[in-house]
Amino acid sequence: MDSRTFKDDRQNDYIEDLPSVELNLACSGSTSNSGSQKTRTNTKKTQEKTVQGSIKNKKSDRENAKQKLAEEKAAKKQIQELNKIYKPGECMKYMQVEVHPSLLEKWYAGDIEREVSASGAKVITSIDLFDPCLVLWKRSVPQTLVSKDGQLDMTPRHEVSDRGLYVMMAADAAQYICEHKLSQQIATVSEIVNVKLTLIIFGEQEYFKTASKKTKGNNQVMSEVDLEMAISDLLVSTGCDTVIVNQANELALLIVQFTKAIAEAPYKQLKRACDEQADFYMRGDNKKCVSVDKDGNGLSCLWQQMLAVLPQSSLETSRALCAQYKTPLDLYEILMQPEGVKAVAELGVSRSAVPGSRARRIGPEFARKLHTLLTAEDGNMLIE
Numbered sequence: 001m002d003s004r005t006f007k008d009d010r011q012n013d014y015i016e017d018l019p020s021v022e023l024n025l026a027c028s029g030s031t032s033n034s035g036s037q038k039t040r041t042n043t044k045k046t047q048e049k050t051v052q053g054s055i056k057n058k059k060s061d062r063e064n065a066k067q068k069l070a071e072e073k074a075a076k077k078q079i080q081e082l083n084k085i086y087k088p089g090e091c092m093k094y095m096q097v098e099v100h101p102s103l104l105e106k107w108y109a110g111d112i113e114r115e116v117s118a119s120g121a122k123v124i125t126s127i128d129l130f131d132p133c134l135v136l137w138k139r140s141v142p143q144t145l146v147s148k149d150g151q152l153d154m155t156p157r158h159e160v161s162d163r164g165l166y167v168m169m170a171a172d173a174a175q176y177i178c179e180h181k182l183s184q185q186i187a188t189v190s191e192i193v194n195v196k197l198t199l200i201i202f203g204e205q206e207y208f209k210t211a212s213k214k215t216k217g218n219n220q221v222m223s224e225v226d227l228e229m230a231i232s233d234l235l236v237s238t239g240c241d242t243v244i245v246n247q248a249n250e251l252a253l254l255i256v257q258f259t260k261a262i263a264e265a266p267y268k269q270l271k272r273a274c275d276e277q278a279d280f281y282m283r284g285d286n287k288k289c290v291s292v293d294k295d296g297n298g299l300s301c302l303w304q305q306m307l308a309v310l311p312q313s314s315l316e317t318s319r320a321l322c323a324q325y326k327t328p329l330d331l332y333e334i335l336m337q338p339e340g341v342k343a344v345a346e347l348g349v350s351r352s353a354v355p356g357s358r359a360r361r362i363g364p365e366f367a368r369k370l371h372t373l374l375t376a377e378d379g380n381m382l383i384e
Contacts, residue, residue: 085141086270091263092120094140096158097255100132101125103167108202111252119256121263131189135165135255137262161262164195165255170207173199174222177230183237190238198258199234199242201227202251303328310373312366320349320362328374335371344370 084090097116103109104125113123129136139159166189176182190197204227211221231242245251290305292298300322307318324347325331334340345367348359369383 085139086264086267088264088267091267092260095121095259095263096138096140097121097123097259098126098129098136098138099123100129100134101127102132103135108169108248108251109167111248112255115249115252115256116259119259121256121259130192131166133167134189134193135167136193136195137161137163137259139263162195163258163262164190164193164197165200165258166197167200167202167251170201170203170222173201173227173230174207174211177222177226182230183234186234186240187238190240197238197240199240200251200254201242201244203246204244205246300326310369312369316349317362317366320347331370332374335374341367341371 085094097112099109099112104113104123116123124138138161141157141159166186173182176185186197186199207222208224234240234242243254245254290298290302292302303326304318304322306328307313307321308315321331321344325334331344334343337343341364345362345364347362349362350359372381372383
């Protein structure tokens with residue numbers, strides 16, 4: 001075989017192998033195309049899942065925000081309701097005066113229920129009081145609880161006051177006083193009920209009128225000196241004060257006064273604690289105050305008064321300054337300028353009380369004091 005024949009055979013073999021090569025290339029191309037398509041499909045699914053997850057997260061965030069807002073509103077509403085319980089004027093609606101039924105049957109206690117109801121409080125009778133002379137107080141506080149079935153339980157709870165009254169007729173008190181057992185009786189009752197008692201002695205005048213007719217040899221007759229000494233001993237021994245009343249209406253009004261004082265005590269204690277945190281007291285100083293409403297009406301009068309109370313100032317001076325500078329900011333801006341003090345000093349002040357008199361000036365001294373007052377950075381600086 002010659003070399004030419006060998007070359008032709010190899011060329012034929014190469015040509016026969018071409019379709020198989022192209023087929024392999026086609027197969028490999030289709031495989032790569034299907035792989036890329038699967039990759040694009042997986043990527044698209046992943047993106048869809050990511051979008052759906054972000055949408056779900058946004059929905060959950062909105063729901064959480066709504067739930068948080070609802071909880072804040074509910075908490076705010078509950079705080080407002082609790083503030084009503086202790087707010088003066090509203091607190092009497094939640095007070096309950098607890099007395100024994102036998103006390104209300106007494107002739108001198110006939111006005112108690114009427115006067116207490118007129119004040120806004122309630123009178124409740126309780127046979128659980130071991131002594132019919134006792135008068136106690138409770139505050140009804142609404143309580144919100146979620147029960148097992150999801151319903152709201154609005155059963156109120158009660159705050160028991162640490163104060164109480166012990167009402168005695170003068171004749172009954174005389175028996176304890178003559179036997180020197182009044183302090184012991186009050187201390188025993190106070191320890192049992194665990195409250196601070198105030199003794200109410202009713203009918204002292206009527207007792208001494210009838211006692212003067214009795215024989216002097218009777219040891220059960222109480223004198224006025226004995227009563228005063230017993231009251232002093234009771235105050236020193238047990239810390240219990242005593243109030244003497246002689247009319248049924250006085251007794252009812254006294255119970256109403258105690259009820260109101262106990263109802264407003266938490267609010268006043270909180271206000272007093274807030275005042276004690278300050279270095280000085282300003283709540284009681286309301287002389288010549290200027291009222292400013294929520295719309296800002298009254299600010300001009302307040303600005304005028306602020307200038308009028310300064311030393312070496314007057315009503316005419318403050319009027320002139322307020323007419324030229326409507327707000328403290330306007331006066332501050334003019335004083336911060338290089339010639340601001342001079343401009344303020346040259347401002348004219350009319351003497352309205354003297355007709356025909358010429359206007360005077362603010363003056364450089366008062367202008368410099370205004371400059372120091374409004375621009376000083378040291379709060380301890382003295383303005384001479």
